Amino acid sequence: MTPRIEFTRHVVAGLGAIRARLAYQESVGRLLFVHGLFGGAWVWDQFAPYFALRGWDCWSLTRRGLHRGSGSEVGRLRLTDDVADVTAIAAELGAPALIGHSLGGLLVLKTAEQTAAPAVVALTPAPPRGVFALRHLALLGVALRHAPAMVLGRPMLPGRRLMDRVALHRLDPVERERVWRRLVPESARQVFGITVPGLAVSPGKVRCPCLVVAAGADRLTPPSMVRRIARRYGATCYEYARLGHMVPLERGWSRVAAGVCAWLERIPRARLHPLLEPEGLAQQQTVPHAALTHRQCPEAGDGHQLLQHHGAGHDDVGARGLQAMQPPSPS
Secondary structure: OOOOEEEEEEEOOOHHHHHHHHHHOOOOOEEEEEOOOOOOHHHHOOHHHHHHOOOOEEEEEEOOOOOOOOOHHHHHOOHHHHHHHHHHHHHHOOOOEEEEEOHHHHHHHHHHHHOOOOOEEEEOOOOOOOOOOOOOHHHHHHHHHOHHHHHHOOEEOOOHHHHHHHOOOOOOHHHHHHHHHHOOOEEHHHHHHHHOOOOOOOHHHOOOOEEEEEEOOOOOOOHHHHHHHHHHHOOEEEEEOOOOOOHHHOOOHHHHHHHHHHHHHOOOHHHHOOOOOHHHHOOOOOOOOOOEEEEEEEOOOOOOHHHHOOOOOOOOEEEEOOOOOOOOOOO
16 A cells, blocks of 8 residues: 655635735745654644745645554655655645755755755755764664664654654753654654665756755754755755754744745745746645645634744854855844
């Protein structure tokens, strides 16, 4: 049986819908959000509606096999399966701009290598082949501890203490508990593929504008690693000193979203190629993909915190990379 891919469109309700309709006139296109290891589309529950309220047509997926009831087939999945899924869905959506976190950041870079993606944003991305991944001793320990699962094709999920130490440590205690309870086992073969052979992404084939985001307190993909990725792909790099690896879920997520939004808005409208109908913001669309399930997800209403994003500033943000620029202040 082919594992399902759950697919979500992020829409807004109440006053947020009115604001989004007005912003649609200035919208520059469609966005596809791709999450990282052990997660799901819920990782973007705050981040994606921020863009939807500003007129973007926002979609996110739950990577193959990472929904409840997936069964033992999860352990047999490989990175090439994820690449094929993201590439196919991007084609169905008409070449959206791509935003990925962690493994999702690596997947959107690979997708940009193979498609005509107009722009790519990688938040604390997993490293491609050529950028050494096992920089943290804890990661080496995970690889060794779960070696049998990697060989036998079984699902895996690192223990709570390790996840708290390397990925969840910048979340407040209540959010950390909530996130931990929502994590699901991942294919050990995919984890092995990231940490040992790596996923090759040719710099010469990624021709679209790229932005990568580094987090100063990230213990999983530290800023030095992310800067190397930026240099390798000629990308703009924004660095946020006080954030950790889980950028879309941490308290400073809105500062990052504002910087990403402003960066995207600098890209010429013609390049982003929206191809959206004026009424598209209010209608659910069908994506004709054989292994796809689709749902529409209202994310914001009157008084939602996304409507209160005013005057926040970046903290200790630096720009690096071959196309470096200072991140704009949110408006």
